[in-house]
Amino acid sequence: MQRDQSEVGNMEVLLSKLGESLDDFLTFKHDDALQSRSHWLEKLDTDMPEKGIGAEAVVQLLCDEVIPFGSPVPKPGFTSFITSGAVSVSAVAQTAASIASPQRNLLSAFHTLEEVSLNWLRDLCGLPQDMKGIYSSGGSVANLVALGGARQAAFEKIGVDPAADGFKQSTRIYASDQAHHTIKRSAGVLGLGRNSVMAVVTDQQGRIDPVVLEQHIIRDLEQNYLPVAIVANAGTTNTGSIDNLELLGKIAKKYDIWYHVDGAYGLPGILDNRVKDLYKGLELCDSAIVDPHKWLGAPVGVAATFVRDRGILHRAFTQEPADYLEGSASTSDVRHSLDDFGVPYFDFGVELSSPPRGVILWAMLKEIGATGMAERIKRHNDLARLVASEARKHDHLELLQEPTLSICCFRYTDPDIADLDELNSMIHRQLIFENEYLPSTTQVAGSLAIRPCFIGARTLEQHATGLVEAVLRIGKTIVDQ
């Protein structure tokens, strides 16, 4: 009998080979990938092979020529942007799903874990009990799905089904000038237009000004705009600020506007009792998102949207029943996993085929529990405070904003240097070249800030103290030159 040329088994051999190579990668003794770019470009950027080399040789190549030249994101000293490396069980769970349940729908154990873990995640993040979730690929899609629900709700109130029939009315989404730009893109995709997003000014701590927000709403209502949503930040991307969730929620209720909380990064911050009060008012939200692939240690590709009633997502995102889907499943006599698609996640968002993602959350929470997650969140919030306290203490450092969560914005200063932005930019370049401590930079109140964001499971106290020492050392060297 003729067999397929692809290896379709032998996982034990292939994965143990891979595991060895990944463990080696995780010692982080390798240089940055760009140091040897010509080497791997030559090996990898080749013509398409006419004949294959077989699975074991491919895994060998993966181990020798690809993995060692991977990304700095999982490094313990990496604190750039808001992204982190996967913890071990999350990567293993993802691999397991790719073989044992490629799709999230149909009644398998993996399908059950979607719902179980979404409910765990809701509880972990302090969201109301009546909320239900749906996974997607990231905060961008999660925001899109939430705002799709908001659009549906706003238009249904005026007797229009926007998803089915489209619309002509001008709309507004209220967000802050610190909101993630995916809010704008969501508005664009949803046909509201990126310019329908009103960037409300923020205070020194990066929080939306509620008085200004309410003025905008009143003016827009007079001009017949249809308000679609108020978007609050539970952890801005820039500095980790948390909007006054209670005040904004009350304004949303007062004007009967959908209240969305973008907690892609910061929602798990609620696990730290010292900042828990900042989340008061979260219970007023109509939708919220969180990215398990940020602080919780999932591989990139996992976000969740929560809403009160997934029916509204269904109306916003249904593809309408199809013969090749629902038509082929029997729901009257369910005796095989093929008989029922289960929860129709494919009609609550924008993905039909989708890997199960719940198993990833389930594995991470089973491994360390809510307590383990809370410990990580507290540790990282501590690290931001540690950097802040060093910055306050040291003559040559300046704290640019008090940390709310695990981001700390600071800079090197020297009375003899006129252009501190240029100096800090040079310090940052040198940090990156040294390849040990890898924060990013941002602007805070017009100044260039060095901005570590501590979220990686591998990131410990020495990576915060080491960063501060490195900034002081490099700053001094540059100034003394």
Ligand SMILES: *Cc1c(COP(=O)(O)O)cnc(C)c1O
């Ligand atoms: C990271 C982030 C997003 C976007 O999420 P992705 O997973 O990168 O698509 C949206 N909002 C906030 C507040 C974020 O921090």
